Amino acid sequence: MVHPRVLQALATPLIGHLDPAFLAIMNDIQARLRHLFSTSNRFTIALSGTGSAGMEAAIVNVVEPGDVVIVGVNGVFGTRLATVIERCGGKAVRVEAPWGQIIPPDMIEAALRRTGPIKAVALVHAETSTGAWQPIEAVGRLCRDHDTLLIVDAVTSLGGVPVEVDQWGIDICYSGTQKCLSCPPGLAPLTVSARAMDMISRRRTPCQSWYLDLSLIADYWAEGTRAYHHTAPVSMLYALHEALCLIEEEGLPARFARHRLHSAALVAGLTELGLTPLPPDEHRLPMLTCVTVPSHIDEAAVRQQLLQTFGIEIGGGLGPLKGTVWRVGLMGESCTEANVLTFLNAVEELFIRSGRLSAPGHALQAATRVYSRGV
Amino acid sequence: MVHPRVLQALATPLIGHLDPAFLAIMNDIQARLRHLFSTSNRFTIALSGTGSAGMEAAIVNVVEPGDVVIVGVNGVFGTRLATVIERCGGKAVRVEAPWGQIIPPDMIEAALRRTGPIKAVALVHAETSTGAWQPIEAVGRLCRDHDTLLIVDAVTSLGGVPVEVDQWGIDICYSGTQKCLSCPPGLAPLTVSARAMDMISRRRTPCQSWYLDLSLIADYWAEGTRAYHHTAPVSMLYALHEALCLIEEEGLPARFARHRLHSAALVAGLTELGLTPLPPDEHRLPMLTCVTVPSHIDEAAVRQQLLQTFGIEIGGGLGPLKGTVWRVGLMGESCTEANVLTFLNAVEELFIRSGRLSAPGHALQAATRVYSRGV
Secondary structure (H helix, E strand, O other): OOOHHHHHHHOOOOOOOOOHHHHHHHHHHHHHHHHHHOOOOOEEEEEOOOHHHHHHHHHHOOOOOOOEEEEEEOOHHHHHHHHHHHHOOOEEEEEEOOOOOOOOHHHHHHHHHHOOOOOEEEEEOEEOOOOEEOOOHHHHHHHHHOOOEEEEEOOOOEOOEOOOHHHHOOOEEEOOOOOOOOOOOOOEEEEEOHHHHHHHHOOOOOOOOOOOOHHHHHHHHOOOOOOOOOOOOHHHHHHHHHHHHHHHHHOHHHHHHHHHHHHHHHHHHHHHOOOEEOOOHHHEOOOEEEEEOOOOOOHHHHHHHHHHHHOOOOEEOOHHHOOOEEEEEOOHHHOOHHHHHHHHHHHHHHHHHOOOOOOOOHHHHHHHHHHHHOO | OOOHHHHHHHOOOOOOOOOHHHHHHHHHHHHHHHHHHOOOOOEEEEEOOOHHHHHHHHHHOOOOOOOEEEEEEOOHHHHHHHHHHHHOOOEEEEEEOOOOOOOOHHHHHHHHHHOOOOOEEEEEOEEOOOOEEOOOHHHHHHHHHOOOEEEEEOOOOEOOEOOOHHHHOOOEEEOOOOOOOOOOOOOEEEEEOHHHHHHHHOOOOOOOOOOOOHHHHHHHHOOOOOOOOOOOOHHHHHHHHHHHHHHHHHOHHHHHHHHHHHHHHHHHHHHHOOOEEOOOHHHEOOOEEEEEOOOOOOHHHHHHHHHHHHOOOOEEOOHHHOOOEEEEEOOHHHOOHHHHHHHHHHHHHHHHHOOOOOOOOHHHHHHHHHHHHOO
């Protein structure tokens, strides 16, 4: 769901992407993104592509052929990071954990000690395929100790839980607009530390991607230069600007608390229905709840009925989790008590219809208890 | 300018990018793009990036390290093509012509005969930096004769002049949404022949870009598979769909005639003001008129006044043409008699104010003569 003000912003008549009035909007987006990422990084922009383009930009700008990158693999997006590293001639050292678990920082430390010179460590903060919430701060310290860059995928986390780029020592952090920012998909917020920009400027080889070359994109976004690189997606940037205004109006602490509250109510209700979260409680993301579905339930059929009868879309499992989990998003504008209760009610009703449940109301009661006492 | 119906489409509430209702829109976009490109290519999609991402996708999917590509260089975008070819390890054989001129097909032929095995020939159909209109059909025949792929940049031409992908033998053709399609920037329409898709499937090395890997993107757009790759920019695709509907309602022949008419009127008026088109008449694009500005005119000051006083944005010169030309776009929804006359009037007024012109009205009269007699 997207706020009506964001839809309205999308429909703003267009002006040229180098028009001074539009450059002012770009400047304001940069300032608001710095606040969101908790960073003072000069290079903080919205890349003209989806979150996956953000991932590719983060990798291809720093990894040169032969460079070694330690990558945490515990779901779809860690796996994708390793692929992107290998596509640009890098060597991906995979540190693996079961899907639904985090990558323990001490496994990263062991890999850092074991392996020769390491260009970067890459981790997914919020693994959308499993709901696991990766701790970053401890890894940031390790990366400083080993003089290694830290690259973090915050596609699903940004705007829903704290992302402390400077405090945690993240060098490159990218996100997507369509998760907790509640803006349509199409842009990748991206911030890069001075340390990483310096490394990029000293590459031995030109970045293999011209479109995602951050040294060229820096000149396009920087006040003063504004050197033409490509034509920015004007309407999408209007929308992002409005979404960032809405986030600032709510305030980040209130926004994070809202995600925690509704997630707790959702989990309480789902647990009552026999669906238990896959990640352990202490590593469970609030905006994306991945629950194991008992095998006697035809999970795909229920998802289809949810969409067709109730207009509620939830995700199925990916990769090894296909057919065994549901992924329920409560992100940004969609993270509301109304959505939690409507969804729980719909699932209860479908379970009752299929004879899997006889006494209704337990899930709603469990959720309501959370709302009464808070988290 | 974008039609109000396109702005309205942008503001449509979002649905999931894998929702069956959205997949139907993707199918319809594919069908309408095939019509626009005059092709039956199965792989005809809108790439999730701007026109420059389309260029990069066209190159990195077929060019492997060591491959030789002949590239026409007569402006900014031919130069950029050569850069992108070199960034993926290809060898760019530049066939050069002065800015404002076309690349003569016999120069391409000579290069094809002179050089060893050639992977592809890459040409810019409408060179936005100079207004030159490159003939493609003759080069298409040469490419078939030499068993070489033909890659064509149709960013500025598509929807404004004929782009006959199948008839001309183009293998990869990409465009942008913000030129003659009158849709906001952010997507790159792209079509790929079966011959090129076959070559892509037989690559020796994986495509260096995961985000732009057309074999993966094909599985995402193809009916039947719809394998998740990235999250499509839903709102932008709504907008493109509506823009394509508007184009079909007008009809391509009428749309092309409209661009010819207003361009002729614009050139007649500008000539009267002492501004002459850079490309020779037979190779002058209708949607982008590049005129030489006499040295006694402070061209940047006039452009700034046009924007500030009249809200009219025109382009300055790029590269070697910086400070010596204006580039006036008449594209899609902006290609109207009202815009032509308003612009000519504004320039006349500014010239009179600066003492460069004493008798007003000549430019408008010249334009009006074109409108009276037609082209």
